[in-house]
Amino acid sequence: MTASGRENSDPRKNDAADAPSEESRRSERRLARGLEDVSYLFLSQTPDRAAEKSEPNVVPEQRSSEPASTRGPILLHPSPVVNRELIISLLNTSTAVLEDGLRAIDANIPCDSYGAIDLLAVDGADRLCIIDVDAVPNDALFLRGIAQFDWILRNIPLVRRMYQGRVVNFSAPPKLFLVAPGFSSLLRCAAQRSTNPVVCCFGYRAAAIPGGVGVLFERA
Secondary structure, eight states: OOHHHHHHHOHHHHHHHHHHHHHHHHHHHHHHHHHHHHGGGTSOOOHHHHHHHTGGGSOOOOOOOSOGGGSOOOOOEEOTTOOHHHHHHHHHHOGGGTSTTOEEEEEEEEOGGGOEEEEEEEOTTOBEEEEEEOSSOOTHHHHHHHHHHHHHHHTHHHHHHHTTTSOOBTTSOOEEEEEESOOOHHHHHHHHHOBTTBEEEEEEEEEEETTEEEEEEEEO
């Protein structure tokens, strides 16, 4: 065998000759993968795709880390649209703003000639509570509530049948809640002296806020 034949038949030399081409193929494969990784930068993008890629440049909404007590005051304006029906509707769904555990069970209950109870509720002890509402300061609201309280006491069997599916403590007399924009000193004095029923007076103030009306209830 000639020297040339021996050189060509040497497998190690053949491998060495093939090595550069193999390395080139590997480089091409790495380059191809790199192009795939950045190809989206050169392709036309839909608006949604472009928005996704540019998202890191969007400045997020800044949220204040300051406690509420250190923020500036919020200006409120009196609301001219508050009426009695609105106050009753608010209290019907959020009765607990007057007292923790208070929940409405009925509305507009007729009481013979004493008008209708605006809302009937039970408190945390399942005691009946009469809630009467007026849109203006009115001393007659107290008289109306006392008369309706008396009507319930005289018609306990009827009231039991009306609410037999509910847990109600009929052994305790009902409480009376009066809700109005304000109360005269005469009414407040009478309410404070009343022990049967217990009378709770709540004033309210309404303010226009973005998107609606805000109402604040305060014990009078």
